[in-house]
Structures are given as C-alpha cells and as structure tokens.
Amino acid sequence: MKLDRPVTGGPCWTELGTSDLEAAKRFYADLFGWRPETDPRQEAGGYTVAHLGDAAVAALSPLYQESQPVAWNVSFAVADADAAVAAVQAAGGTVVLGPMDVFDIGRFAVAFDPGGAAFQLWQARSFPGAGLFNAPGALGWVELMTRAPDRVTEFYTAVFAWTVNASEHYTQWGVDGADFGGMVTMDEKFPHEVPSHWLPYFAVENVEATADAALQAGGHLLMEPMSQSPTRRIAVVRDPQGAAFGVYTAGEEG
Incomplete structure (x- = not known):
C-alpha cells in the first residue's frame, strides 16, 4: 500500500x-517472526498484540461469541466513531x-457493508493502530x-470518501489517491458458502518460502x-484454524 502509517479513512x-x-500465536510467530504479547487484564479477554521489534503490527484474540467466525478482520481509521456509524447506516450498511x-486507547465499532463483508x-485515542506497514511481516494491502x-x-x-482507481481487471481503493487496497468480484469459482469478506495481505521476503x-x-x-x-508474487493461505490471509513480495507496494 502507498500508506506508511494510519490515516483517517485508511486501514x-x-x-x-x-x-x-x-496455536495461532505459534503459527504466526514462526511464519512472520511476530512477538505476541497477551494483555493480562481479565477484561481484555486474552487479546494479544503481535510485534515486530517495538512496532505493533496485528492482533490475535479468542472468539468472543459463538456466531463469530474464525477470520482476519480489518479496521479503518475514523475521526469520530459515532459519526462514522451514522454514515454506515445512512449508506445502507x-x-x-x-x-x-x-479502555483508554480508542473507540470501536463493527459493521457489515451492503454486500455482507464485515469491517x-x-x-484512535492513545493507540493509532499498526506501527509498521509494508515491511516483511507487516500489513501491506487489504482486499475486499x-x-x-x-x-x-x-x-x-x-462512508470514507475513498478514491477509486478502476481498470478492466481490478479496482483499487485509495485515500486521496494513495492506494491501500482493492476489490475482487466473487464469481462462480468461489464456493457459495464463502461469504463476502476483507482479506489482509502481509509483506514477506519470499512468497514461495512463506507458502x-x-x-x-x-x-x-x-x-x-x-x-x-x-517482481511481485502473491499467494493466499488458510491457517490451521481456518482463517485466510494473503502474502506478497515486500517492496512491491501499491
């Protein structure tokens, strides 16, 4: 992605x-070199932040509801969560x-777009989000x-005033023209039971070795x-518990 830090409207x-x-902590620590730190507070419910060096790059958590699927989720930065929720509802989400x-780190909401994808x-308050993008082991692209x-x-x-860079084959999303993700239309090749979803891609040094x-x-x-x-290689992986994510060659952003 062409963003190197969290910005309003972006992932x-x-x-x-x-x-x-x-098991997930072990899998991703081995795969990406993450250092997971689980919040010891009971009210945090096992929420675990993964780090590369000193930078927070992602989180892992138990399932908090029976209906919650095993999946990666993507968060988008907003200036005002309450206003963003109103915008989501007004737009049909x-x-x-x-x-x-x-706690004191931010304000949070979960929504579904009109196609059924959760986001x-x-x-942000004290925690703006990921401290590193596009480096090996860090988030570098999000795909709807x-x-x-x-x-x-x-x-x-x-909702977000994203810019849209659309070609015959692919649509890319951006914030003021800085692309951070894209969109794939799910056709008959996708099993009917697979819902619409956001897929995070992590940068890696070597896609084949990671796969x-x-x-x-x-x-x-x-x-x-x-x-x-x-020079750009990609792959999509499903972890042992069933969550899908992508990997791509680091240094090939946007």
Whole structure:
C-alpha cells in the first residue's frame, strides 16, 4: 500500500479471531517472526498484540461469541466513531457492535457493508493502530472480496470518501489517491458458502518460502504463489484454524 502509517479513512489495524489462540500465536510467530504479547487484564479477554521489534503490527484474540467466525478482520481509521456509524447506516450498511470505548486507547465499532463483508471502525485515542506497514511481516494491502461490486463501491466512497482507481481487471481503493487496497468480484469459482469478506495481505521476503512454511505448519494454500508483475508474487493461505490471509513480495507496494 502507498500508506506508511494510519490515516483517517485508511486501514489502520488487522486482527484475527481464532478458535485456538495459543496455536495461532505459534503459527504466526514462526511464519512472520511476530512477538505476541497477551494483555493480562481479565477484561481484555486474552487479546494479544503481535510485534515486530517495538512496532505493533496485528492482533490475535479468542472468539468472543459463538456466531463469530474464525477470520482476519480489518479496521479503518475514523475521526469520530459515532459519526462514522451514522454514515454506515445512512449508506445502507449494518452496525452490529458499538460504538464502544476500549479502555483508554480508542473507540470501536463493527459493521457489515451492503454486500455482507464485515469491517471495523477505529477512532484512535492513545493507540493509532499498526506501527509498521509494508515491511516483511507487516500489513501491506487489504482486499475486499464481494458479490456486489457496484453497491459496495457506492457504499465505501460514501462512508470514507475513498478514491477509486478502476481498470478492466481490478479496482483499487485509495485515500486521496494513495492506494491501500482493492476489490475482487466473487464469481462462480468461489464456493457459495464463502461469504463476502476483507482479506489482509502481509509483506514477506519470499512468497514461495512463506507458502511452504505455512504448509509445513499445518496451513493450506487457497491460491498457489503466482506473479502479478515481473517482481511481485502473491499467494493466499488458510491457517490451521481456518482463517485466510494473503502474502506478497515486500517492496512491491501499491
């Protein structure tokens, strides 16, 4: 992505809800070199922040509700969570949680776009979001998988004022023209039971080596490593608990 820090309207954080927190901590620590730190407070519910060096890069948490799927989630930065929730509802989205305060670090809400993809809103206080983007092991791209491309394009541009860079093959989202993600239309190749969703991509030094390591650790490949350009390689992985994420060649942003 062409963003190197959290900005209003852009992705600022990604977090995994998983059925086996300890196994997930081991898997991603081995895969990306993350150092996980679990919040010891009982009210934090096992929320774990992963670090690269001193930078917070992602989070992992247990499933807090029976209906919550094992999945990666993407948060977008907003200046005012309450106003953003109102904008989501006015544009045809559905708010399912919040807005609510998270200790003294921020204000948070969970919503679904009109195509059924979940996303999160984050109003920062003491915690702005990820301290590192685009470096190996850090978030570098977010991709919306949807069956309603026209409707969700209208929705997200209304809610976040995203810029849209659309070609015949791919649509990219941006903040003031700085692209941070894209959109894929889910066609008949996608199983009917797979819902619309946001997919985070993490930068890696070597896509093949990362894919092989994920397989050796019990993961699965949803998309084999492939080239998007002479230097950019991507793959999509499902972790041992079932959460999907992408990897791409670090240094090939935007």
